[in-house]
Amino acid sequence: MSTIVSPEKKAARPRWQNALLSRDAVMVAILIATIITASAMLPRFASPLTVGFLLIDVIPVLLIAMPMTLVIIAGEIDLSVASTAGLTSALMGVLWQSGQSMVTIVVLGLIAGLLCGALNGLLVAGLGLPSLAVTIGTLALYRGLALVTIGDDAVADFPVEATSFVTSKIGATGIPVVMIGALLIVLAYAVVLHMTPFGRGLFALGFSTEAAKFVGVKVDRTKFWLFVGTGVVSALAGIFWTLRYSSARSDNASGLELAVVAAVLLGGVSIFGGRGTILGVVSAVLLIGTVNYGLRLERVSDVVLIIVTGALLIISVVGPRIAEGVATRWRGRRLRARVSPTSS
Numbered sequence: 001m002s003t004i005v006s007p008e009k010k011a012a013r014p015r016w017q018n019a020l021l022s023r024d025a026v027m028v029a030i031l032i033a034t035i036i037t038a039s040a041m042l043p044r045f046a047s048p049l050t051v052g053f054l055l056i057d058v059i060p061v062l063l064i065a066m067p068m069t070l071v072i073i074a075g076e077i078d079l080s081v082a083s084t085a086g087l088t089s090a091l092m093g094v095l096w097q098s099g100q101s102m103v104t105i106v107v108l109g110l111i112a113g114l115l116c117g118a119l120n121g122l123l124v125a126g127l128g129l130p131s132l133a134v135t136i137g138t139l140a141l142y143r144g145l146a147l148v149t150i151g152d153d154a155v156a157d158f159p160v161e162a163t164s165f166v167t168s169k170i171g172a173t174g175i176p177v178v179m180i181g182a183l184l185i186v187l188a189y190a191v192v193l194h195m196t197p198f199g200r201g202l203f204a205l206g207f208s209t210e211a212a213k214f215v216g217v218k219v220d221r222t223k224f225w226l227f228v229g230t231g232v233v234s235a236l237a238g239i240f241w242t243l244r245y246s247s248a249r250s251d252n253a254s255g256l257e258l259a260v261v262a263a264v265l266l267g268g269v270s271i272f273g274g275r276g277t278i279l280g281v282v283s284a285v286l287l288i289g290t291v292n293y294g295l296r297l298e299r300v301s302d303v304v305l306i307i308v309t310g311a312l313l314i315i316s317v318v319g320p321r322i323a324e325g326v327a328t329r330w331r332g333r334r335l336r337a338r339v340s341p342t343s344s
Helices: 007-012 015-020 023-041 048-073 081-097 102-126 131-150 160-167 178-195 197-207 209-214 219-245 256-266 278-297 302-343
Strands: none
Touching (some): 023 278, 048 197, 048 256, 048 278, 081 102, 081 256, 102 219, 197 209, 197 219, 209 219, 256 278, 256 302, 278 302
């Protein structure tokens, strides 16, 4: 799903042609084609009800995918995001049972997410440990803390005003009201990544740590704040998850990190860092959400949905490598074909 074009050809094309042939354009086209196909094949798909349920399903993935995009572009990864959301959910349940107000609970939940992200950041940026190993460890740690916090219990008596708000729609459109906040977060991350020196530094950091230092990127500080960002946004997703289902449990959001990473990589972010866009990731989140929701309408089991997500994750990693290899071999053949007549 990657369009490989030589720099010479790319430079020779008009800008609008490069835009139409970019990976982002391909992802948007696939998304539109998938929506049209689902609408034609599934009678219940093309309706405001579907729009509402589909968008509310993708909001947690969409939220966490934003900071995850920046982390992976910088050459790191955070696999503890779902556990952070689960810990936040467990904390919300305990605080609500103790009589705290919803405002206090939300603030303390976000602080908990900040602390989880800060711990990841200190271990990765401060001690220089690999983020994959660190966040696998904190994935288990935060999920274990969630279980210790709330046990096997579930708190389900949250105020109706809060739970109704997160599931409310904008008129008859079916679009959730909270989608406005999610889009503002998407816009903020798009501006940071594509329109600020900090964002440009992330691309340099993903290509080479030494090169990033050479151009003035404060590598350790940058990595620390990236993990703080994933922690806070993961906590926000945990708050949304808890209020949407009106249930605080230690296992809330389990497996969500798989969907997030799959969406980010499918959206064109290189697992090796240094490449990616917010538009591509948003398109991939909506694409995975559309496919999953369409399969649910056909009453496909959750096991199959996990298999589909895993398959998309593998394709998003292997596909670009195969495409690059084919393109490199093709360019080599063309070069040899040009050189052979000249040498003879």
